[in-house]
Amino acid sequence: MLGIYGLGGVGKTIIAKAVYNKIFDRFDRSCFLEDVREKSQINNGIIQLQETLLSKILQDPYLKVDSVPQGTELIMDRFCHTRLLLILDDVDKSNQIDKFLGSYDWFSSGSRIIITTRDKQVLTTLGKDRLVYEIKELDQREAYELFSLHAFQMNKPGEEYLEVAKQIIHYANGLPLALKSNRF
Structure with a gap:
């Protein structure tokens, strides 16, 4: 688990994309979910994000999720044996993370999850094995x-x-x- 936080416009997403592009091919599957904060605010936004994640990872464009708990369970069932690189970009609430990650021990050994946020407090729920970096403004x-x-x-x-x-x-x-x- 890696958390990146800082002001909006400081370059968190650009850094996460650069890391993703550099290492995605070292994993069985990978997914970059952009604008979690914005997309979560629309009706059924979390469900749509879960569907996007599952569709990209499982390479099934017709996969449908009926509810958030069902999506969370599908993520757990399908990804527990997959070395996964997952980027959750612009998260603003801890419960958004829970809808994708549930229990952090679900993921296969060697998986990497990177979360970008403006709010450092969002990252406190990630557990003790997390790394957290602050991106600061330029001098x-x-x-x-x-x-x-x-x-x-x-x-x-x-x-x-x-x-x-x-x-x-x-x-x-x-x-x-x-x-x-x-x-x-």
Whole structure:
């Protein structure tokens, strides 16, 4: 179990995707479930997420789940002998994790579960064998360099853009996704 937490826009999902892309082929099956917080809020959202997880892992696009408890049980039954890489992205409630993971000893030895969240408290339910990392905002120098690379394709802007670059960096407050945005 690995938890990654930090402010929205700090790059948790990008880090989780990079890790996923680098190691997914070391597992029997893998799944990246994005936007758990947002998708859970719609009607039957957890059921749809459970269906997505089960369909991807079992490679059955027609698999249907009738209820959350049934989905949780199917996950337990089907994944207990599978080395699985599972990413739960943007989780905001502990019970969302429980709907996918139930008892954490369900998964086969060698499985890896990575959870991204804005709220460190969500990760406290993962048990004592978890690793938790905080992703922090960029410092001024890092923010300046990232913005300059994306806005000007160089390490620093020309003199004519220096003041506006400083204002944007201050406004973005060290959040990488804001600094890379095409909206500036």
